[in-house]
Amino acid sequence: MHEDGRAGHSGQEGPADSDEAGRAATHRAIAAVWRIESAKVIAHAARLLGDVGLAEDAAQDALVAALESWPASGIPANPGAWLMTAAKHRALDRMRRAASHARAHEALGADLEALEAHFAPDFVEALDAAREDDIGDDLLRLLFVASHPVLPREGRVALTLRLLGGLTTAEIARAFLVAEATVAQRIVRAKRTLAEAKVPFEVPDKAARAARLASVFEVIYLIFNEGYAATAGADWMRPALCEEALRLARMLxxxxxxxxxxxxxxxxxxxxxxxxxxxxxxxxxxxxxxxQDRARWDALLIRRGLAALARAEQCAGLAVGESAALGSYALQAALAACHARAPSTQETDWARIVALYDALLRIAPSPVVQLNRAVAVSMADGPQAALAIVDVLCEEPSLRHYPWLPATRGDLLEKLGRANEARVEFERAAALTQNARDREVLLERAAASH
Structure with missing residues (x-):
């Protein structure tokens, strides 16, 4: 005992402390496994149930079972397979309960008996082995369902991050600076919409795939862009969102x-x-x-990006470096490759960048692409040529509240020695942005323009 009557502590960890630390470590491991395996588990359950919402419930039941079982029994050698089997059993339980509430429907009973026979214990191991190659197809189906055009854009993003990114509702809310209840409502509505629309759990046929792929691409692109340049809040970037989008793009x-x-x-x-x-x-x-200090650019990611671009060109039937017939994302990748290959801003092939923007405008015309092209024109042909383009864009209604229009105009005016006009444009851009870091940069540029 200490002199004040308090019990002393030896500094050694007791059995209770050791058990608690072990449980905490197991829970951390389960969380890591879940982030990696959850999409596969949900996709597998969705194939059985034909309903994304019920599939997520079955997968969550499997997660609860793991949290109850693994701290005592230890993490299994193949935790993903364990979760998938548990989710499959939960899915069957749900189907049994559904059948018990509709016994008058003989077809449903027959289907259930056939399903139970299909999953009889003697055949489970062989079934799992036979279906191992189907997991990729299940994930692709889930990606198409979560990104279905029947859902509003916000619902597609939230559902994709939840089902395929493994993010919690709270994590998605933090990432997009919205209330957790708002994200929860978006996810609930999205799952209800999919169920009411009877969206099939399948990869669309070739005729419909192009349009549906466009929706999938857009969702992944939106997630990455929000991470790369946050639209609001105190942070300029949200790297976790970039990582999730990159993981989804690689998987796709x-x-x-x-x-x-x-x-x-x-x-x-x-x-x-x-x-x-x-x-x-x-x-x-x-x-x-x-x-930017280009020595800090990630060389491994650049190599991966250039290799993926070469693969895109190959799939389009082009020689490496050709841009004809490339889609909008591959063209944007070719633009990014110009920067990645250049040792400095001055040594960048700006003429090729302008040409790539011209190609992009032909297949995906937009005022934002025109504005980005103007920046490249300023580097290739000088700021006066670019200012003429930007001045025309100032009449574009869709850019009226876009902060990078006055920011670009301010940059061009500054290069032309028109400092007072540049300062006004930078201040206007700062007033339009909702991102604190962007506002800070723009106000610094306004203060420096004199």
Whole structure:
């Protein structure tokens, strides 16, 4: 005892402390396994149940079973297979309960008996082995369902992050700076919409696949963009979102190996992600492309991106470096590759970048692409040529509240020596942005324009 009457502590860990630490370590391991395996488990259950919402419930039941069982029994040698089997059993239980509430429907009873026979214990092991190759197909089906065009954009993003990214509702809410209840409602509505629309759990046929792939690509691209340049909040970037989008893009490229744009999207995200370490300085302040230390760009991601771009070109039947017939994501990847290959801003092939933007405008015209092209024109042909393009874009209604229109105009005016006009544009851009880091950079540029 201490003099004040308090019990002393030897500093050694007791049995209770050791048990608690062991449980905590197991729970951390389960969380890590779940993040990796959850999409496969949900996809597998969805194939059995034909309903994404019920499949997620079955997968969550399997997770609860793991949390109850693994701390005592230890983590199994193949935790993914354990979770998949548990989810399958929960799915069958749900189907039994559904059948018990509708015994008058003989067809349902017959289907259930056939299903139970199909999953009889003697055949489970052989069934699992036979279906091992189907997991990729299940994931692709789940990706198509979660990104279905019948859902609003916010619902597609939230559901994809939940089902395929393994993120919790709270994590998605933090990432997009919205209330957790808002995200929960989006996910619930999305699952209800899919069920009411009777969206089949399948990969669309070839005729419908292009349109559906466009929706899948858009969701992954939106997730990455929100991580790369956050639209609001105190952080300039949210790297965790970039990582999730990159993981999804890589998975999609593996699941759809003959799709040029799948590789184009993966290439674009690899190359853009390679710059993340250089986009902030040691103090966490934003660093623009022209000022970035290219030695901090991730060389491995650049190699992966260039390889994915070459694969996209190959799938499109092109020689390496050709851009004709490339889709919009592959063209954007080719643009990013120009930056990745250049030792400096000055040594970048700006003429090729302008040509690539011209190609992109032909297949995906938009005012934002025109604005980005103007930046390349300023580097290739000078700021006066670019200012003429930007001045026309100032009449574009869709860019009225887009902060990078006045920001680009301010940059061009500054290069032309029109400092007072540049300052006004930077201040206007700062007032339009909802991101604190962007506002900080723009106000610094306004203060420096005199």
């Amino acid at each position: 490229a593996e699941l759809a190996p003959e799709e040029s744009e799948a590789h184009g999207l993966a290439a674009l995200l690899e190359l853009q992600a390679s710059r993340l370490p250089a986009r902030v300085d040691r103090q966490g302040r934003a660093v623009l492309l022209a000022d």
